[in-house]
Every structure is written in C-alpha cells, then in structure tokens.
Amino acid sequence: MKKNMLVRILIAILVLGMLASCAAAPTQAPAATEAPAATEAPAVVQATEAPTAAPVEEPTATTAPAETSGPAPAADGKWCSGAKIIFFPGGSPGGPFETVVYNGAVAAAADLGADVEYVWSDWDPAKMVTQLGEAIATNPDGIGIMGHPGDDAYGPLVEEAEAAGIIVTSSNTTLPKLEAAYKSNGFGYVGAELYSAGHALGMEAIARGGLKEGDRAMVWGLLAQPGRGERTRGVVDALEESGLTVDYLEIDDATNADPAAGIATFVGYASANPDVKLIITDHGNLTSSQQALLEAASLDPASVYTAGFDLSASTVEAIKAGFTDLVIDQQQWLQGYLSILQICLTEKFLFTGLHIDTGAGFAHKDNVEMLADLVGQQIR
Numbered sequence: 001m002k003k004n005m006l007v008r009i010l011i012a013i014l015v016l017g018m019l020a021s022c023a024a025a026p027t028q029a030p031a032a033t034e035a036p037a038a039t040e041a042p043a044v045v046q047a048t049e050a051p052t053a054a055p056v057e058e059p060t061a062t063t064a065p066a067e068t069s070g071p072a073p074a075a076d077g078k079w080c081s082g083a084k085i086i087f088f089p090g091g092s093p094g095g096p097f098e099t100v101v102y103n104g105a106v107a108a109a110a111d112l113g114a115d116v117e118y119v120w121s122d123w124d125p126a127k128m129v130t131q132l133g134e135a136i137a138t139n140p141d142g143i144g145i146m147g148h149p150g151d152d153a154y155g156p157l158v159e160e161a162e163a164a165g166i167i168v169t170s171s172n173t174t175l176p177k178l179e180a181a182y183k184s185n186g187f188g189y190v191g192a193e194l195y196s197a198g199h200a201l202g203m204e205a206i207a208r209g210g211l212k213e214g215d216r217a218m219v220w221g222l223l224a225q226p227g228r229g230e231r232t233r234g235v236v237d238a239l240e241e242s243g244l245t246v247d248y249l250e251i252d253d254a255t256n257a258d259p260a261a262g263i264a265t266f267v268g269y270a271s272a273n274p275d276v277k278l279i280i281t282d283h284g285n286l287t288s289s290q291q292a293l294l295e296a297a298s299l300d301p302a303s304v305y306t307a308g309f310d311l312s313a314s315t316v317e318a319i320k321a322g323f324t325d326l327v328i329d330q331q332q333w334l335q336g337y338l339s340i341l342q343i344c345l346t347e348k349f350l351f352t353g354l355h356i357d358t359g360a361g362f363a364h365k366d367n368v369e370m371l372a373d374l375v376g377q378q379i380r
Helices: 002-039 041-067 096-112 125-137 151-163 176-185 194-209 229-241 253-257 259-272 290-296 313-321 332-349 368-376
Strands: 084-090 115-120 142-146 167-171 189-191 216-221 245-250 276-281 305-309 326-329 355-357 361-363
Touching: 084 096, 084 125, 084 332, 096 115, 096 313, 096 332, 125 142, 125 151, 142 332, 151 167, 151 176, 167 176, 167 332, 189 332, 194 229, 194 276, 194 305, 194 326, 216 229, 216 259, 229 245, 229 276, 245 259, 253 259, 259 290, 290 305, 290 313, 313 361, 313 368
Parallel strands: 084 115, 084 142, 142 167, 167 189, 189 355, 216 245, 216 276, 276 305, 305 326
Antiparallel strands: 326 361
C-alpha cells in the first residue's frame, strides 16, 4: 500500500512539472522572437537617428538672440559706431575746467564708438558762433555746442543745421528758446541751472562766511554775456537781497581766456577796498586761481571769505590750504559725456532732447578729501 502511494505521489509530481513547463512556454516564445529585433533593428535605428537629432536643435540655438528686442549692435560692438560728431569743450586745451569736459566726451566716444572732433573756443562767444558755422559746413551727424553766445546769436545757425538734418544739443549754458524749438529733434541740455546755481552759491557763502548786512563783497563775473550771465546775476541778487554792498567787476576777454591776465585787476581792486569780506569769482578757471590772486594782493585768507565755481586740482589744493572756502560743483565731466550720449541716442534711436541739471553740490574743507582723488583724475 505504501509503495503504491509513493508511486502515485511521484507521478503527480511529474505531471505538475510537465504542466508548469507547458504553461511557461508561451511567455518565453515571444522573448525568443524579440531577441533578433532587439539586436538588429533597434541597434541600426539608434545609430542612424543620433546624427539627425543634433541638426534639429541647431536652429533653436541660433535664433535665441531674437528674444532680445531692439537693433543689433554695430559690428565692432559699439552701438554708436559710424556717427560723426563735432563737440565744443569750451576754452583752451589744458584748461582746468574744459579739460574735464573734454575727458567726459572722450570717455563717451570710447564707450559708444562715435567719431568725435573737438573744437576749442577760448570761451569766446563770437568765436563759438563762427566755429558753429564752420562745423555745419562739414555736415556731421551731430554737434554739441556750449550756450554762451545765447539764443539770438545762435538761432540762424541752429536753424540751418536742423534743416540739414544735423542734431544739435547744448551744454554748460542754457539756450531755452532753441531747446524748446528743437527738443523733439534731440536738442537737449546738460549743465547747471545757471541763475539758481549762482543764487545758491551766494546764499551759502553768506551763511558759511558769517556775512552780515553792510559787509562789502566783490563779484567778478560775466553779466554782459546773455544766458551765461544769469549765473552771475544769481550771485549778485543773493548778496543784495541779504543787504551786502556789492562791487561788481566784469571779466574782460583777456582774463576770460587766461586767468593770469586778471591778476593786476584783482590786485588793484583789493588795494582800493581793504575792507572787502567776501570774494566770489564766477569762472571756473578764475576760481582755480584764487590762491594766486590772494597771494598777489597780499590778502590774508583768514580775513576774507572766498567762493567760486567748479572743482579742479588747483581748487582742491586751495581749499585744503584755506585760500578757497566754498565751491559749487557743476560736475562738468558729465557735460562732455552726456552731450555725446544725447547725440548718439537721437541719431540711432530717435530719442528727444534730455534736460539734465548737473550742478547742485558744494565742496568745502569738510568734504573735499572725498573728492580729491577724482578731481586728480580730472573726472570731478
């Protein structure tokens, strides 16, 4: 009985094994038929598809910059490349004020790629008018002028330039009528607001210098020049409003071009007015000469308060030494840089004229050290 039972169990095991084999066969068969496909077709397809994938992506990479709007930069990387500009820095090469203006324009030309020619005028308004006519004749893309001659003197020439498609913009001295007429064509202004700057300097000098009603003040300026004379007028008005006795001296042409030419005039005034308490020079180059003027007149800097316009290396040293007490800084480097930028913005992108006030801060013994390095680099 036990032997029969053992046989039956063995038979059952064999049957179950056969059934298991039959059940497993269908699942293995597809794997066997798929194997050739996996080793043949896919291998070939993958090899041929790989090179076609890269070219599909290339157009996306090359068209990506289209997401940046606006015109493409010039081939040399300077977006104002090709623009021809004539710029008036003001006085004479090497002058303390005008050199800083010039440096600003040179920096803008380098940054933007414009081709800039510089015309020096010795601060002579009549020469500026003549030079503007000569500049127009060369048909540049733009001209950056200084506004000393005034609206009326410049008017016909600016009209001629505008009719010829030449962009004109101004610096240092406002030309309100011309700016209003041609602002949409790119005529802007960069510089101090002259009357308010002069008035502010006068009031600040009175406060800091402890001046009082009846004290004598000397103002050496340019009232005779339309437009440019507004800064001098602002100074005189501030002093007279405060009750000071004001002696006014007009800067003559020789002194306007070269401050050393005015030493005799200053010495003569100081000798005749030993009670003077305040001296204001409305001229950057004269302000930079205040130490030389006081020394020539044997004036003790402790006995007179001195003020003026525009920073220079000489003015910084005079402030440190106590010969100059107060200076309003019109940041003339910006007058050069932003004038070139204005013309480029209009020439390339049709921007209208911008009006930018650069003159608001005062320099004196308490803060001059912060500015000294920049002034030494002829940036401030």
